[in-house]
Amino acid sequence: MRISIYRWGHFNAAHRLHNDHWSDEKNKEVFGKCNNPNFHGHNYEMEVRLTGELDPETGYLFDLSELKRIMKSEVEDRYDHKNLNLECSEFKDKNPSAELICYEIYKILRNVIDKKYDIGVKLWETPRNYVMYPAEH
Amino acid sequence: MRISIYRWGHFNAAHRLHNDHWSDEKNKEVFGKCNNPNFHGHNYEMEVRLTGELDPETGYLFDLSELKRIMKSEVEDRYDHKNLNLECSEFKDKNPSAELICYEIYKILRNVIDKKYDIGVKLWETPRNYVMYPAEH
Amino acid sequence: MRISIYRWGHFNAAHRLHNDHWSDEKNKEVFGKCNNPNFHGHNYEMEVRLTGELDPETGYLFDLSELKRIMKSEVEDRYDHKNLNLECSEFKDKNPSAELICYEIYKILRNVIDKKYDIGVKLWETPRNYVMYPAEH
Amino acid sequence: MRISIYRWGHFNAAHRLHNDHWSDEKNKEVFGKCNNPNFHGHNYEMEVRLTGELDPETGYLFDLSELKRIMKSEVEDRYDHKNLNLECSEFKDKNPSAELICYEIYKILRNVIDKKYDIGVKLWETPRNYVMYPAEH
Amino acid sequence: MRISIYRWGHFNAAHRLHNDHWSDEKNKEVFGKCNNPNFHGHNYEMEVRLTGELDPETGYLFDLSELKRIMKSEVEDRYDHKNLNLECSEFKDKNPSAELICYEIYKILRNVIDKKYDIGVKLWETPRNYVMYPAEH
Amino acid sequence: MRISIYRWGHFNAAHRLHNDHWSDEKNKEVFGKCNNPNFHGHNYEMEVRLTGELDPETGYLFDLSELKRIMKSEVEDRYDHKNLNLECSEFKDKNPSAELICYEIYKILRNVIDKKYDIGVKLWETPRNYVMYPAEH
Numbered sequence: 001m002r003i004s005i006y007r008w009g010h011f012n013a014a015h016r017l018h019n020d021h022w023s024d025e026k027n028k029e030v031f032g033k034c035n036n037p038n039f040h041g042h043n044y045e046m047e048v049r050l051t052g053e054l055d056p057e058t059g060y061l062f063d064l065s066e067l068k069r070i071m072k073s074e075v076e077d078r079y080d081h082k083n084l085n086l087e088c089s090e091f092k093d094k095n096p097s098a099e100l101i102c103y104e105i106y107k108i109l110r111n112v113i114d115k116k117y118d119i120g121v122k123l124w125e126t127p128r129n130y131v132m133y134p135a136e137h
Numbered sequence: 138m139r140i141s142i143y144r145w146g147h148f149n150a151a152h153r154l155h156n157d158h159w160s161d162e163k164n165k166e167v168f169g170k171c172n173n174p175n176f177h178g179h180n181y182e183m184e185v186r187l188t189g190e191l192d193p194e195t196g197y198l199f200d201l202s203e204l205k206r207i208m209k210s211e212v213e214d215r216y217d218h219k220n221l222n223l224e225c226s227e228f229k230d231k232n233p234s235a236e237l238i239c240y241e242i243y244k245i246l247r248n249v250i251d252k253k254y255d256i257g258v259k260l261w262e263t264p265r266n267y268v269m270y271p272a273e274h
Numbered sequence: 275m276r277i278s279i280y281r282w283g284h285f286n287a288a289h290r291l292h293n294d295h296w297s298d299e300k301n302k303e304v305f306g307k308c309n310n311p312n313f314h315g316h317n318y319e320m321e322v323r324l325t326g327e328l329d330p331e332t333g334y335l336f337d338l339s340e341l342k343r344i345m346k347s348e349v350e351d352r353y354d355h356k357n358l359n360l361e362c363s364e365f366k367d368k369n370p371s372a373e374l375i376c377y378e379i380y381k382i383l384r385n386v387i388d389k390k391y392d393i394g395v396k397l398w399e400t401p402r403n404y405v406m407y408p409a410e411h
Numbered sequence: 412m413r414i415s416i417y418r419w420g421h422f423n424a425a426h427r428l429h430n431d432h433w434s435d436e437k438n439k440e441v442f443g444k445c446n447n448p449n450f451h452g453h454n455y456e457m458e459v460r461l462t463g464e465l466d467p468e469t470g471y472l473f474d475l476s477e478l479k480r481i482m483k484s485e486v487e488d489r490y491d492h493k494n495l496n497l498e499c500s501e502f503k504d505k506n507p508s509a510e511l512i513c514y515e516i517y518k519i520l521r522n523v524i525d526k527k528y529d530i531g532v533k534l535w536e537t538p539r540n541y542v543m544y545p546a547e548h
Numbered sequence: 549m550r551i552s553i554y555r556w557g558h559f560n561a562a563h564r565l566h567n568d569h570w571s572d573e574k575n576k577e578v579f580g581k582c583n584n585p586n587f588h589g590h591n592y593e594m595e596v597r598l599t600g601e602l603d604p605e606t607g608y609l610f611d612l613s614e615l616k617r618i619m620k621s622e623v624e625d626r627y628d629h630k631n632l633n634l635e636c637s638e639f640k641d642k643n644p645s646a647e648l649i650c651y652e653i654y655k656i657l658r659n660v661i662d663k664k665y666d667i668g669v670k671l672w673e674t675p676r677n678y679v680m681y682p683a684e685h
Numbered sequence: 686m687r688i689s690i691y692r693w694g695h696f697n698a699a700h701r702l703h704n705d706h707w708s709d710e711k712n713k714e715v716f717g718k719c720n721n722p723n724f725h726g727h728n729y730e731m732e733v734r735l736t737g738e739l740d741p742e743t744g745y746l747f748d749l750s751e752l753k754r755i756m757k758s759e760v761e762d763r764y765d766h767k768n769l770n771l772e773c774s775e776f777k778d779k780n781p782s783a784e785l786i787c788y789e790i791y792k793i794l795r796n797v798i799d800k801k802y803d804i805g806v807k808l809w810e811t812p813r814n815y816v817m818y819p820a821e822h
Contacts, residue, residue: 001240002271002272002274003236003239003240003268003269003270003271003272004268004269004270004272004273005235005236005266005267005268005269006266006267006268006269007265007266008264008265008266010811010812012725012726012727012811013725013726014699014723014724014725014726015726017332017333019331019332030332030337031332032339033765033766034766036766036767036768038699038767038768038771038772039699039724039726039768040697040698040699040726040765040766040767040768041697041698041699041700041724041725041726041727042697042726042727042728043727043728043811043812045812049273051272051273051274052272054236054237056231057156058154058156058167058168058232058234059154059231059232059233059234059236059237060234060236061236061268063167064266065169080718080725081718081719081721081725082721082723082725083721083723083724083725086723087723094330094333095332095333096333097332097333097334098279099277099279099328099333099334099335100328100333102277103275103277118274120273126695126697126728127282127695127728127730128281128282129279129280129281129282129338130279130280131277131278131279131280131335132277132278132279132280133277133278134276134277135276135277135278135325135326136278136323136325136394137276137325137392138377139408139409139411140373140376140377140405140406140407140408140409141405141406141407141409141410142372142373142403142404142405142406143403143404143405143406144402144403145401145402145403147674147675149588149589149590149674150588150589151562151586151587151588151589152589170628170629171629173629173630173631175562175630175631175634175635176562176587176589176631177560177561177562177589177628177629177630177631178560178561178562178563178587178588178589178590179560179589179590179591180590180591180674180675182675186410188409188410188411189409191373191374193368194293195291195293195304195305195369195371196291196368196369196370196371196373196374197371197373198373198405200304201403202306217581217588218581218582218584218588219584219586219588220584220586220587220588223586224586255411257410263558263560263591264558264591264593284537284538286451286452286453286537287451287452288425288449288450288451288452289452307491307492308492310492310493310494312425312493312494312497312498313425313450313452313494314423314424314425314452314491314492314493314494315423315424315425315426315450315451315452315453316423316452316453316454317453317454317537317538319538354444354451355444355445355447355451356447356449356451357447357449357450357451360449361449400421400423400454401421401454401456412651413682413683413685414647414650414651414679414680414681414682414683415679415680415681415683415684416646416647416677416678416679416680417677417678417679417680418676418677419675419676419677428743428744430742430743441743441748442743443750460684462683462684462685463683465647465648465651467642468567468569469565469567469578469579469643469645470565470642470643470644470645470647470648471645471647472647472679474578475677476580505741505744506743506744507744508743508744508745509690510688510690510739510744510745510746511739511744513688514686514688529685531684538693539692539693540690540691540692540693540749541690541691542688542689542690542691542746543688543689543690543691544688544689545687545688546687546688546689546736546737547689547734547736547805548687548736548803549788550819550820550822551784551787551788551816551817551818551819551820552816552817552818552820552821553783553784553814553815553816553817554814554815554816554817555813555814556812556813556814597821599820599821599822600820602784602785604779605704606702606704606715606716606780606782607702607779607780607781607782607784607785608782608784609784609816611715612814613717666822668821
């Protein structure tokens with residue numbers, strides 16, 4: 001019996017969108033005010049999904065307090081109140097766009113959660129837009 | 138032309154997580170404060186999805202006021218202001234975890250809604266975590 | 275690397291549900307108070323999903339300010355503060371049900387957005403019910 | 412011991428803003444797209460507040476199921492799925508603006524609820540703007 | 549310069565409404581399904597307000613992480629995953645109605661927070677109704 | 686007839702809490718992770734309230750599209766996608782705490798809105814905490 005569970009987490013961070021291989025003009029044109037060299041920031045909200053076989057002894061798919069602990073220690077403690085461009089090595093060579101932050105969170109969790117569970121991550125950059133990895137098909 | 142419709146419902150209930158085949162120590166260790174013998178409770182919010190072929194005469198997939206009536210008579214009246222462990226026979230031998238409540242709601246609705254519609258159920262136990270059956274793939 | 279992005283928009287409109295080929299009695303019976311000849315209305319909220327391959331140069335799937343612009347010019351400007359039955363030709367011969375408004379929005383966007391992106395549309399008619407096209411499977 | 416309780420209700424309606432004593436040009440200039448002669452509509456959400464002395468025998472200020480019943484029979488049944496301009500006599504000579512709908516709801520409730528309770532009404536016209544009567548001071 | 553700050557907290561609990569001095573019939577009549585002897589439960593959400601003079605050195609009214617710590621240790625740890633009737637002495641002789649839970653939270657906080665701050669508490673029993681003490685005037 | 690109207694706006698910004706007259710140790714101790722020299726950020730949501738006498742000719746207190754325009758040009762364009770410490774002169778000598786940003790927004794609006802209207806501003810720094818100026822009494 002396959003089922004999915006979902007849990008929310010959040011962190012606040014500063015970032016800037018910029019491609020080092022482009023001119024300032026092109027960066028400004030493509031990224032607009034998100035290119036501000038002094039940074040801006042967001043309250044990021046994330047939803048993590050685990051899919052797998054229910055454990056009939058507990059009626060759980062996965063212990064939610066354990067999932068909460070993992071999301072805090074692996075993701076929130078890493079990104080909360082940070083400058084993503086300056087302080088997170090994974091964004092040294094690529095843009096901390098919502099898409100790529102979401103993908104990094106997926107990779108972090110994929111590394112520490114048993115492969116018998118499928119994982120999905122949604123990341124809200126504002127209450128009006130968000131991304132999802134893997135893609136909804 | 139296949140389309141999906143979704144409707145929300147809710148109920149408030151008390152429950153306790155406990156496995157009768159385990160010692161008190163193991164129950165306490167696995168279920169933590171959810172194992173409190175005096176029960177605790179939640180405002181459960183559910184989202185029911187129906188998927189199928191649009192009726193070209195009405196522009197409806199399914200009459201929403203009929204779906205609302207079914208959700209009230211079959212699910213909300215059954216669980217609202219109840220103690221799930223003591224008053225709902227389906228949880229006599231299994232835990233009223235969010236996963237298994239969601240699955241029971243699915244079975245109840247699957248029984249009364251025409252098989253030409255696919256059904257999906259999401260169940261929020263708190264605003265920060267929920268489950269979905271059948272699993273999101 | 276496939277990913278999905280989502281953006282919200284909204285419009286307020288008046289509508290009425292009615293099938294011209296039916297008697298007044300049947301219309302009243304099937305559509306209830308939604309059949310009111312003087313119309314009623316809603317705050318429609320929509321969520322548009324694009325799925326496709328990430329652009330590694332920007333870290334974007336699709337420029338969100340461009341998506342916002344398209345949703346405004348193609349959908350919101352068309353439906354906002356309108357009477358859907360009287361002022362929108364696509365509902366001359368069919369009901370402006372949530373299902374069919376959602377499908378029209380899908381067709382509008384499918385027409386203007388590059389085919390390399392898959393599109394999905396959710397449309398909320400009230401905070402308690404919504405529809406999705408293409409169907410969730 | 413004075414305390415306040417609050418309960419939410421909702422209705423969907425069509426309306427139009429228009430001053431009969433003004434020219435079409437002035438109406439268009441002042442009310443913009445809200446002046447559309449074919450109407451538009453909203454999902455109105457209301458919050459009703461009662462303030463007064465707690466009843467020590469029940470621990471209630473006022474029975475919430477009774478307040479729910481009053482809000483349904485006096486307000487929701489009156490306005491839900493209606494055209495406020497054409498079907499509600501209180502708006503024959505004045506605009507069904509959010510401000511004046513809110514004030515009418517206040518007067519309706521003030522008439523049927525015991526004077527020992529103070530009343531306040533908030534009315535959301537969209538998720539982004541609302542009004543309150545009596546004024547917050 | 550007086551200003552107000554607000555912080556949210558939450559707990560899940562079971563309760564039952566019952567007046568020991570009344571007959572079973574009267575209890576059933578007044579409290580309806582809230583009188584269920586097997587209890588039911590809620591996700592309680594609270595909003596705590598502090599009002600006072602801004603500290604010009606920090607730009608804070610009150611350190612929010614300290615307020616969060618107080619709300620957790622004094623309120624959430626006391627009520628979360630508890631049966632309010634059976635496990636909380638303050639409800640031995642009075643009903644754990646939303647009104648009286650709110651009042652108890654107020655008294656708990658009033659006892660531990662410096663008197664130079666005014667305090668207000670809102671308590672949601674469901675997403676559709678809540679109470680406030682002291683009363684909104 | 687006095688009434689209140691409310692409108693929401695939002696902006697995203699980076700900030701850091703720091704008192705120049707204090708040692709690094711004291712700044713770290715008082716402001717914790719909010720003191721990060723590389724900045725962090727938030728999605729700020731604001732609610733602006735106007736209170737005054739209803740205009741009987743329009744049924745409006747104040748034209749909401751005009752209020753929206755003012756909030757955009759005076760507040761959102763000033764703070765959106767900015768670094769509040771480095772780019773906004775009002776925070777050169779004081780901390781961009783939620784309290785002081787809220788107060789600055791109040792002053793900006795007080796300057797451009799007719800004195801016959803009372804003004805109130807709420808500012809959310811996260812979905813879980815916010816401030817209000819003038820104080821709720």
